[in-house]
Amino acid sequence: MRRRDAEQTGLNRRPKPMSDTIPSAQSGGPEPLVVIRAVSKVYERGRQRIEVLHHVDLDIPEGDFLALMGPSGSGKSTLLNMIAGLDLPTEGSLSVAGHRIDRMSSTELARWRAANVGFVFQFYNLLPALSAQKNVELPLLLTRLSAARRRRNAAIALDLVGLADRASHKPNELSGGQQQRVAIARAIVSDPTLLVCDEPTGDLDRHSAEEVLTLLQRLNREYGKTMIMVTHDPKAAEFAQRVLHLDKGVLVEQAGTSV
């Protein structure tokens, strides 16, 4: 992944590479954005050993929109968290844009996440005391941007998710769908390449869910964001280019639902 300097780029329209066929590492195309090899995750609880992920191999090319499905407890969040640099594998290697994130210290990971990953959670996770605008500005506090630039970039991101008129609202003054769109604005404001979404529509009604999914799809198509989305909902998965199933810690590829 190119380390993007938000100072210069702001929010760039960057259409994804023109290829409907996904190059894999084996076919000799360009190196995929995310390369996961033999990743296992084991939790030891007392004498009990729980293997949540079992030798997972996965390539995610830049510009992909991948949906991760599977029953509850199958390890979807665990895998997503590892790709996003929130968690470390017990075994195996994990590289993103050539960086071995499984070897980074927690401080290095924090810096890496700030520069490269946007997060969308099921329960939005906005700071309740801050306005939408200030919530979106949060990730920019970690950049060297001036206050004016931070305000401007956050305003652009809010505009992009269609909430420019709600900038001064507190989270509890917004609907669930609106809060999730604020969270998406926060996820993209520092222009990361990778967007990870853990059940982004899990708490939304059908209509709001569709708005959010359309937005994510647009971010993928028009802005070239690589999307990895965990979802329960087959309808949500339809918005993705590719659907993978996790079952008891093992990846099962299904027919790609190319849109």
Add this chain to the structure above:
Amino acid sequence: MKYLPLLFAALMRKKTRTLLTLLSVAAAFALFGMLDAVRVAFNAPQSVIGIDRLITSSRLSLIQPLPYADLARIQSTPGVKAVTYASWFGGIYQDPKNFFPNFPVEPESYLDMYPELVLPQAQRQAFLKTRTGAIVGQGLADLHGWKVGDKIPLRPTIYPHRDGGEVWTFDLVGIFKAAQPELRASEKQLLFHHTAFDEGREIGQGTVGWYIVRVEDASQADRIAQAIDRQFANSAFETRTQSEREFQLSFAKQIGDIGLIVTAIMAAVFFTLVLLTGNTMAQSIRERIPELAVLKTLGFTNRAVLLLVMAEALVLLLLGGLIGLMLATLALPIIGEASSGQLDVAMRPESWLLGLGLMLGIGILVGLPPALKAMRLGIVDALAGR
């Protein structure tokens, strides 16, 4: 500076709780400010006035009288410039709660000894001439509405009048003022003739309460004090000679060690404050675990989160503490008034510094445990609510 909104968000999350915490911090520091001023007032170095004065009293007890005959021997001690004496009369005007010191003195030498008591020349002459005469300070006169010419009855507590009267009556012949505002406390006394006292009382004739000695060279005061006490060593009336300052302090110490009392109260107050704010901080962090996890997810480092929580505690303590000390600054003049100038209390730089140190110290003490907890927070578990 750009993290201010985050700090603000943390504090504004529960406005009432933040306000109540600020109020308790402010209350504790207001109390600290006032008590520390009292402590400092008690321990403050004496003004230069009186630096060359010594008090000779009985070694046994402050209330034990000394023979009048000691006067000549003290006077002849090398280095002694002047001597006068006074006694504790303990008279009560109308009601015990009207307490003020009233001393029989030898008028001329006493007024010479205390030039800071300023009396108009005519009134001074009247005092010297009138055996039943008394003079009072302006502050005391104002308090009871006395004017020159009034008769002041004092009910004795130690010395009944030999005529069997219930009261000793004095003619007010003069009203003195303190030479400097900070000596206002000295305006709260009544002085009358020792000769009238000695003739009127039934017991203790030929004795005085204590001697006041002026030395020629203040730097020799310690040596002269020892020389005086040596003369009476092994006599029936051993003496203890102290600087005027020490003498006043030993009076105050009869009430108790003010410094110790103040320290004990403050320790209790700050102990409570630490428990209270510590608990508030712990609770606030517990509630904000998901938020802190989000900050970490976004790329805030463990150190940044630690500092953020520390800053929160320090802001609470510093803001509340400064408000408290300012309240103390406003309240102290009122307390000074209420003590009728007996206590010269005001916020001094030392109190501000000590207060600031306490704010920082308590801030770190209550901020560090939750800050460490926030720093060690595992993102994945916290996000999953584990």
